[in-house]
Amino acid sequence: MMDSNPPLLHHYGALLHHPSSLPSLESNQRCGGLVMEECQLPLIDLNGLKSHDVRERIECAMAISKASSEWGFFQVVNHGISPELLKNMRREQMKLFQSPFELKASCRLLNDSYRWGILKLLDPTSSRGPKLSTFLSPRSQKKLAMDKTGNQLPQSASCCQDDPSRCMWSTNFPPNAKQRPTMSHEVMEEFAATMSKLARMLAGVLAENLGHRKEVIEDTCDESACFLRLNHYPAYPVSPEIHGLVPHTDSGFLTILCQDQVGGLQLMKDFKWVAVKPNEEALIVNIGDLFQAWSNDVYKSVEHRVMTNKMKRFSIAYFLCPSYDSLIGSCREPSMYKKFTFGEYRKQIREDVSKIGHKVGLSRFLL
Ligand SMILES: O=C(O)CCC(=O)C(=O)O
């Protein structure tokens, strides 16, 4: 049977023979290190926004704002995405990741983003067009390379929402591709559209709470810049756990995450890593860098990461992003940040990643 995972050992075989050359993990990168607590993220019932009682509507909107300021993360239930659609989407995700690695590679899904062979953090916002990518810190890569049993790597696949010709489930694969990973257009499109609607609605609530028109973020956002990312974190049976996705903040306005029940997502709260307890009914929402800049630091784009687990894990993230030429200014004066476009922001991230190995983010744009 053809392997659905990257040919890791072929590329990293040399490391197996020289394990002493590998750096050890820093203690604060370990799960069992200084830092672990499990938390129940603020849980918000979105039915509150539809209540006939105006007080309930206000309370719900305030809870969204409070969580966005204090945590940068929250969970929502009664979010309007049907269990059926979620189930179908997960099925499509599995199908994609199970397809042979060579097939995914031959369909250009790995173009420009499949960087596991490079000791460099992938810019988590650089996903446009059809691709599979892998999120591993250099340490994680090396650690995984030492694992004789697990020639697997976390992978993720992204697609542009508005341009199916650039998506992996499209028919527009290279003419020489003999086979294609089969994914249902309908399910992916319905899922992306529903996530987009939810993300826009939440962005509207957050904008209104700062005294702005609810459409203000929506007007800046562009479907061609929004994307879905499908993540697969292979099981990693060896202790201590390692990063499946290194610490980062999301660059766009807002992210909605749909995770399975395995767990592994952690976020920074009061200078500690806390693990997010999976909740089957809920979707996770987090604030991205642009919302933090727009809100002049009222809403927080919080660092998060994923630790590997003894079981494999899947997640799907929808990123609400503006067009590249949208100017992001602060909604309040005096502004803490220079005005910048999303294009400039991403360019700066790319430069930082290539020169210093990691994203610096918003602090580059402080006044
Ligand atoms: O898989 C997860 O839980 C988080 C994914 C994530 O943070 C991302 O894709 O930016």
Ligand SMILES: [Fe+2]
């Ligand atoms: Fe993220």
